[in-house]
Amino acid sequence: MTRGTTGNARGELARARLLDAALQAFARRGFHGTGTRDIAEAAGMSPAAVYVHYRTKEELLFELSLAGHRQVRQVMDEALTGSSAEAGSADPARRLRDVVRAFTSWHARAQIHARVVQYEMAALGPQHAAEIAGLRREIESLMRRLVTDGRDAGVFGVANPHMAALAILSLGIDVARWYRPDGGWGPDEIGAQYGDLALDLVRWTRTDRPPG
């Protein structure tokens, strides 16, 4: 920053290559199954060059986990505002369905990233784990609010909103485990179907028009 812009760009490219290499490796073999030499080689540099850009291997994991969780929150927020703007701001079923679509399809579309986000949390250090936990609480409370809103509005006949919200999140999260890019369904298709499944889980009363 003190000097030049090209050096900055070179560094950021290297950082991006390292993040990508770490992402692939962590997703495939797990954090503890991945060596710093694996990451360096996949990024096309020497093992020592990793430490020019990141202080520890765990910092690489944290950056990936943080960016992934923020992506999840973002696609959910976008789906929520889009859903509200389009259909007169308060159709609980449509809102829930659209957020579940976004949440679920992300776990398929970004499956490799999603695996690291969902299954490598235990390898984070205490401080980093706490920060990630905060983001997860936001995501969980958003989903819970969507379910309770529909129940309070009288359009969801769900018995246990807390558990229903948990189940809906489970459905989306587990997509990261079983999804195969070469399988029969694409991310959007899975998202669409899971959006409908979520409405089944909250016992959406079909007295009003389907949200389209």
Place this chain on the structure above:
Amino acid sequence: MTRGTTGNARGELARARLLDAALQAFARRGFHGTGTRDIAEAAGMSPAAVYVHYRTKEELLFELSLAGHRQVRQVMDEALTGSSAEAGSADPARRLRDVVRAFTSWHARAQIHARVVQYEMAALGPQHAAEIAGLRREIESLMRRLVTDGRDAGVFGVANPHMAALAILSLGIDVARWYRPDGGWGPDEIGAQYGDLALDLVRWTRTDRPPG
């Protein structure tokens, strides 16, 4: 076997202690995050003693994974036969609900084992992974059959039975990730609720009597 029975019992006890130590460690820190010295120490023996009973660390994982998958299949089978015997052999809703109850509550009750079963498969060797994959196919096809049976009988209004079966399995599997023994719900409670959620997912037509 050639001599004595106590020596045999001593060996089996040691094997059991090693399996339990490995189970706890693999569940907490993952296969690659666990050292053979950790396992040995938790089992109360020297690092070398591990190799008297198991040839490799991966063999310990395989034994745990195999036993876990067989347990899952067994609790599902028992729920199925119990459900069929009690209620005149063919109430698809009751059968599905009871199997989901058993499947889900197992993932809470045996959470530590379930985590290894569901999240450490990638660390298995090719041969062992193939054997486990066979068991998983059995479990998946059983669940799929339960869903399609109900659809064919006309009591499930599910649009996509294949995906519904996958979603139901996802719900149960993900319990191993989020369940906390000191949380608000116990394994049976979760199983009961998830059994009902499964019926929602397959759009069970409530024209006939609830299965109890």
Place this chain on the structure above:
DNA sequence: CTCCAAACTAAGCGATCGCTTAGAAAGTCC
């Protein structure tokens, strides 16, 4: 008791681990 196999330990092998050091290249600014 002797005999013997199973169970176990102390020590350590070669390999790999995360990470550091010292210094060479690469590129920017004046």
Place this chain on the structure above:
DNA sequence: GGACTTTCTAAGCGATCGCTTAGTTTGGAG
């Protein structure tokens, strides 16, 4: 060009990895 920062590598540090070897202890069988 010279001065300076950033990026990168070669080499290697101490620790730990999965696992083996050689030899001791254990305990029932005959």
